[in-house]
Amino acid sequence: MLYRSEGIILRTQDFGEADKITTIFTKSKGKISAVANGARRVRNRLLGPTQIFTYARFILLSGKNLDTISQAEIINSNQEMRDDLEKMAYGMYVSELVDVFNEEGVASTEIFYLILDTFALGNRGLFPLATRAFELRLMKFLGYQPRLENCLGCGIIPSERIWFSREGGVLCANCKQQFTPVIELSLGAWELMKRLLTSDFSRLSILRPSQQLLDEIEIAMRAYLDFRMERPLKSLPFLMSLCSPNGLTRRIEVNE
Numbered sequence: 222m223l224y225r226s227e228g229i230i231l232r233t234q235d236f237g238e239a240d241k242i243t244t245i246f247t248k249s250k251g252k253i254s255a256v257a258n259g260a261r262r263v264r265n266r267l268l269g270p271t272q273i274f275t276y277a278r279f280i281l282l283s284g285k286n287l288d289t290i291s292q293a294e295i296i297n298s299n300q301e302m303r304d305d306l307e308k309m310a311y312g313m314y315v316s317e318l319v320d321v322f323n324e325e326g327v328a329s330t331e332i333f334y335l336i337l338d339t340f341a342l343g344n345r346g347l348f349p350l351a352t353r354a355f356e357l358r359l360m361k362f363l364g365y366q367p368r369l370e371n372c373l374g375c376g377i378i379p380s381e382r383i384w385f386s387r388e389g390g391v392l393c394a395n396c397k398q399q400f401t402p403v404i405e406l407s408l409g410a411w412e413l414m415k416r417l418l419t420s421d422f423s424r425l426s427i428l429r430p431s432q433q434l435l436d437e438i439e440i441a442m443r444a445y446l447d448f449r450m451e452r453p454l455k456s457l458p459f460l461m462s463l464c465s466p467n468g469l470t471r472r473i474e475v476n477e
Contacts, residue, residue, distance in 0.1 A: 413428075
């Protein structure tokens with residue numbers, strides 16, 4: 222049966238002599254796997270639409286194990302992400318998170334538009350900010366939203382000093398000993414996390430947070446995502462080598 226859907230190419234894999242297996246996050250069916258016959262040939266009509274990060278309209282044929290891409294029309298190639306090493310690294314990281322956390326065939330228009338919004342903001346030179354917002358919102362849409370308004374342990378609103386648990390929430394000074402490891406957050410990073418989670422995505426570009434605040438949130442979310450995932454991300458070492466020269470282990474406190 223043929224069906225149509227917009228979709229974003231998350232990942233590709235060579236298949237046979239000239240084909241590709243693509244992982245696509247579609248608007249109507251969520252994540253799917255589909256073969257693109259002949260897509261590695263230079264003059265093949267599916268070559269462009271099946272490049273990683275491409276946003277396209279697809280006509281697909283349902284299959285038992287793999288669907289087949291029959292036709293495709295590019296909406297946005299996101300070529301700038303493939304031409305810029307740093308943007309490519311962020312794009313691969315975002316795409317892999319979507320791939321890892323989503324089962325095939327589970328539709329989510331929220332996640333679909335989140336990917337598009339993240340790529341759009343990132344292509345404006347704001348990938349570090351866009352990625353932190355993406356991480357928080359992806360967890361929200363999957364039902365794992367971190368608890369940011371009050372303490373994960375006792376429920377009070379933290380003041381003065383704040384910590385973040387890898388189990389997904391902020392902690393007050395009295396409760397931080399119950400969780401390990403914990404990451405200390407400044408008040409500025411805490412407020413920025415709440416804003417990144419709730420503000421309209423199109424208005425995030427007006428924010429100009431310091432690199433220190435973004436680093437704090439990166440460390441906190443890295444710990445939380447690692448806690449939720451079953452395996453390490455393949456894209457993370459590449460991203461860290463380009464954008465996190467000091468690593469992500471600083472400022473993590475293990476309580477004995």
